């Protein structure tokens with residue numbers, strides 16, 4: 001593969017790529033073939049089988065290995081004379097600080113999440129290094145250019161929040177298959193296999209009226225309980241008893257069609273073990289990651305829609321395999337779309353619930369897409385976007401500011417164009433990241449603790465990684481390895497206090513300074529005490545994903561418990 005000699009701007013460039021996935025593989029290849037001599041890559045992941053269809057630098061034999069390292073080796077085979085430095089690490093690690101970023105001529109993002117994108121944006125601003133940002137969703141994609149003070153930063157425009165659903169729709173009145181998936185994944189799967197200490201809206205009342213101990217958690221496996229018996233008890237509780245309890249509230253069903261309780265004995269023969277063999281032969285391998293209920297039941301086609309009976313068998317088999325073959329993980333699992341057994345369990349549970357509510361059933365393939373919020377990736381879109389990133393990177397290196405473009409890759413032509421170039425916007429003067437605009441936060445200072453403020457506002461909403469919080473000259477909180485022991489004790493005590501009872505009380509009118517030492521970002525937050533009205537509180541309660549809710553009202557944020 002011969003290519004023309006590189007432009008001088010390219011020859012002297014040192015670039016940082018963040019992400020070596022779908023876009024990253026294409027990008028590294030295009031950078032190398034364009035003559036970029038010095039490329040650094042950060043990626044925290046290892047290669048999964050599901051990456052191989054489009055992340056073409058990786059092969060089956062690389063599964064389990066670092067993406068950054070394998071991508072390097074693959075490209076060095078056809079461009080042996082360039083320098084590629086891989087980091088198998090999270091870009092949020094403290095080693096990747098402002099000084100690290102300062103060594104690069106330009107940073108190129110091929111990431112898949114908001115959190116990491118925001119973090120890189122801040123480091124690029126602090127290091128004053130241009131950023132070319134990108135993303136794809138199926139046939140759609142975009143490449144944007146960000147230069148401090150000249151164009152808007154990645155965070156100048158608010159980004160849409162991930163979709164969440166009202167709690168009651170999920171727990172009581174699902175009307176779409178996605179509601180059943182959210183129930184199966186975020187409630188049932190989390191309850192059975194996740195951290196027991198986590199809040200969970202799943203109904204945990206005992207289904208057995210004769211049980212003397214009414215506080216018994218029905219989801220706990222009883223001592224010496226046979227695994228199939230346990231599975232059937234869970235099945236009957238969530239698909240049978242809970243539906244009967246819900247039906248008793250007639251108001252709910254006045255204008256809705258009633259669900260049908262489903263009990264395992266009505267769908268399945270008395271005992272399955274005899275049909276499916278015993279635990280030891282249930283799975284062909286002992287490798288926990290390849291345990292599969294479909295495999296042990298001899299079902300092969302992920303695109304097939306299973307009957308209610310098949311879903312019920314998969315449900316019991318998956319539960320049995322989790323406890324039998326992956327028992328060590330039970331209690332620590334969170335749903336992962338690349339975990340076959342988890343997807344099988346969630347698909348079957350969602351389908352049984354869908355059956356109960358008269359919602360059409362879906363295949364494992366479709367369920368996986370919905371559960372993982374997946375829009376199936378299109379390799380060609382990634383290749384187009386990677387090409388556009390390199391074009392913008394070259395303009396940045398040539399300091400050709402007038403020709404910078406943000407380019408949108410469309411699904412259908414608009415004005416006969418599939419690629420829509422737009423001139424970059426000016427920085428947003430009220431952006432708290434790239435300008436010094438103060439923020440306003442309305443919060444219940446008598447009920448919210450400093451820990452909630454740190455976790456839900458400073459980390460989750462402001463996207464800070466290593467925060468420090470000051471009230472005037474009083475330090476309320478900071479993190480770091482070199483803190484004195486008494487400071488660590490003070491901060492730990494502060495975290496549990498409500499804001500108005502901190503040593504330096506935070507009340508209406510307080511101006512807090514929040515700083516992230518790694519991102520070199522400082523924000524001033526003006527606090528206003530607010531106790532929510534009932535109506536507001538009810539509306540907040542509808543948000544499933546947060547037990548504490550926050551909403552952005554232009555530049556004023558309010559926040560409280562539900």
Ligand SMILES: Nc1ncnc2c1ncn2[C@@H]1O[C@H](COP(=O)(O)OP(=O)(O)OP(=O)(O)O)[C@@H](O)[C@H]1O
Nearest residue numbers: 019020021022042043044045089090091111112116
């Ligand atoms: N904080 C981070 N630090 C380093 N790398 C990251 C970080 N966040 C995401 N990435 C990397 O960005 C890449 C994004 O690639 P892509 O969107 O193709 O996702 P994927 O996980 O490879 O594929 P898919 O999600 O479609 O299965 C991934 O390789 C991921 O490891």
Ligand SMILES: [Zn+2]
Nearest residue numbers: 153156431434
């Ligand atoms: Zn900005």
